Amino acid sequence: MDSRFHVAISIASQSSRLTAAALQLEAELMTLWWGDPGQAGDEGDMVEQHFAIVDAIRKRDADAAAKAAEHHSRRETEYLIEQHLRLSMQAEGSA
Amino acid sequence: VDTVSEALQRTADALSSSINAVFADLENVAGAVTAAAGNGSQVPRRSDFLFLRDELAAFIRAHSELIIGAGIAYAPGSLPEAPHWLEWWRAQPKGELRFVTHDLNPDSLNYYDYTSREWFSLPASTGRPVAVGPYVDFGGINVNIITLCVPAPTPQGVHVLGCDLTLANLEGVFLHALQRRDPAVVLLGPNGRVIASNNAGIAPGTLFLEEDLARGATSLDVSPGSPTRLPWKLISLK
Numbered sequence: 488m489d490s491r492f493h494v495a496i497s498i499a500s501q502s503s504r505l506t507a508a509a510l511q512l513e514a515e516l517m518t519l520w521w522g523d524p525g526q527a528g529d530e531g532d533m534v535e536q537h538f539a540i541v542d543a544i545r546k547r548d549a550d551a552a553a554k555a556a557e558h559h560s561r562r563e564t565e566y567l568i569e570q571h572l573r574l575s576m577q578a579e580g581s582a
Numbered sequence: 583v584d585t586v587s588e589a590l591q592r593t594a595d596a597l598s599s600s601i602n603a604v605f606a607d608l609e610n611v612a613g614a615v616t617a618a619a620g621n622g623s624q625v626p627r628r629s630d631f632l633f634l635r636d637e638l639a640a641f642i643r644a645h646s647e648l649i650i651g652a653g654i655a656y657a658p659g660s661l662p663e664a665p666h667w668l669e670w671w672r673a674q675p676k677g678e679l680r681f682v683t684h685d686l687n688p689d690s691l692n693y694y695d696y697t698s699r700e701w702f703s704l705p706a707s708t709g710r711p712v713a714v715g716p717y718v719d720f721g722g723i724n725v726n727i728i729t730l731c732v733p734a735p736t737p738q739g740v741h742v743l744g745c746d747l748t749l750a751n752l753e754g755v756f757l758h759a760l761q762r763r764d765p766a767v768v769l770l771g772p773n774g775r776v777i778a779s780n781n782a783g784i785a786p787g788t789l790f791l792e793e794d795l796a797r798g799a800t801s802l803d804v805s806p807g808s809p810t811r812l813p814w815k816l817i818s819l820k
Contacts, residue, residue, distance in 0.1 A: 568782035575757045576780075 489563075490517065492537055496544075496556075519567055536562065589762050590802045590816050596759035597752075597769070598805040601812055604645050604730055604745065605711055608652070611637050612734035612743045615654065622737030628663050635671075641745070642673050648752070649673075649745045650727075651682065655696045657706070657739025668696055701729040706740045709733050711811050716749055716775050716787055726787045728752065728777065749786045753778040765799065765818050772813040781819075794819075 490513040497509035536559040543552035584592075614637060619626050631654070638652050653670030661667050670682040684694040696702045701714040715728035731744040756769055756778040766781040768790060776788050784790075797819045805812035 565782040568785075572757060572763065572780060572782065575754060576761060576763075578754070578758065 489520070489533060489537075496540065499544075516567070519570075532562070533559075586762070586765060586818055587800065587802075589760055590767065590800065590818060593756060593759040593767070593769075594802055594804045594816055596755055597814070598812060600648060600755050601713065601730065602805075602808075604648060604747075605732065605811065607641055607644060608730060608732045608743055608745055609711065611641055612732045612741075615734040615741055615743065616736055619734075619736030619738060619741075625660075625662060625738060626736075628661055628667065634669070638671060639679055642671065642679065643677065645745070646673060646677070648755070649747050650751075652743070652745035653682070654734075655702050655742045655744070657736070657741050658697055660736070660738035660741065666696070668694070701731045701744055702742050705731045705733040705742050708810075709735065709740065713771075713812050713814070715773070716771050716777055717773070718787075719746075728771070749777060753786065756780075765820070768817045768819065769804070770815045770817055777814065 493513060494506070494509050497506040500506075536555065539555040540552055540559060543549075543555050611634070615631065615634065618630055618633070634654060638654075642649060642652050651670060651672035653668065656667045658666055664686070666686045668684050668686065670684070671679040672682050674680050684696070685692040687693060688695070697706075700717075704712050704714060711730070711732045713728055713730050716726055718726050719729075726749050727746045728749070729744050729746050731742050734741040734743055752769075757780060760767060760780055763780055766779065766784065768779045768781075768784055769777040770790055771777050774789055774791070776784055776786050776790050778786055795817070798817045799820045800818050802816045803809060804814040804816060
């Protein structure tokens with residue numbers, strides 16, 4: 488759902504450069520998301536952040552859309568790193 | 583229950599014992615290079631160092647949980663066959679080694695002038711082992727690494743043996759020993775770059791600035807006995 492949303496936005500922007508970058512990024516992140524069982528509560532946050540992006544686009548407020556998109560990307564990145572740190576600490580062995 | 587300082591000490595001990603084991607074996611290989619170079623009565627050729635391939639293969643295998651590659655950079659002008667010569671191997675996913683080609687042509691745009699890289703110049707000039715980085719080795723293997731390097735002095739000049747550690751592998755040692763998510767702890771290299779952290783907001787490889795250091799609560803040298811060899815610090819943040 489999340490990656491389809493990102494790709495859909497990039498297609499709607501009608502920029503082939505942005506679409507190519509979005510596809511590349513989503514492909515890199517795909518395996519990380521597949522391994523994640525998801526945690527209760529996070530789903531709502533993500534949907535809310537997506538709404539903020541769509542809202543800003545609908546109002547044709549480019550600055551607000553960019554801000555909302557950056558906020559969403561940062562939260563997602565932090566979420567993925569959190570999962571990585573948690574799993575690495577649990578892992579048996581050192582590496 | 584263990585305190586923050588106990589966790590830091592445990593992490594420092596785990597890191598320095600892991601790294602020092604790698605240094606010790608690399609120093610043995612460097613010793614073999616010095617021995618093979620002879621006493622100066624005859625200038626050795628490349629073929630006199632062919633044994634290194636197997637030695638380094640065994641070395642990489644023995645430390646495969648930490649290092650991803652190793653090699654030797656010869657002192658410039660020391661070999662009769664070429665002015666510069668660098669032999670580096672990388673472990674492949676199944677364990678076999680691949681020779682890493684470097685562009686050693688000074689006229690080339692991608693010229694890899696190893697003599698100007700810190701990992702070569704530091705041990706060659708000081709005569710001491712050192713952990714360099716983290717840095718992105720552009721023209722080398724193009725990933726963010728730490729290189730442990732050891733000099734091999736010979737009558738023809740100082741050759742440098744080195745091995746590459748990925749930040750991902752070091753992060754494993756760091757997190758596994760630390761076992762804490764709170765407070766934020768940073769493992770910092772001598773160049774002010776983050777080697778590992780337990781906080782999603784502090785990414786490995788990024789510069790840790792003075793205003794970040796102001797948040798430091800305690801600081802611990804990872805290897806107080808050999809600060810030139812392993813100049814790393816563990817810093818817990820407020």
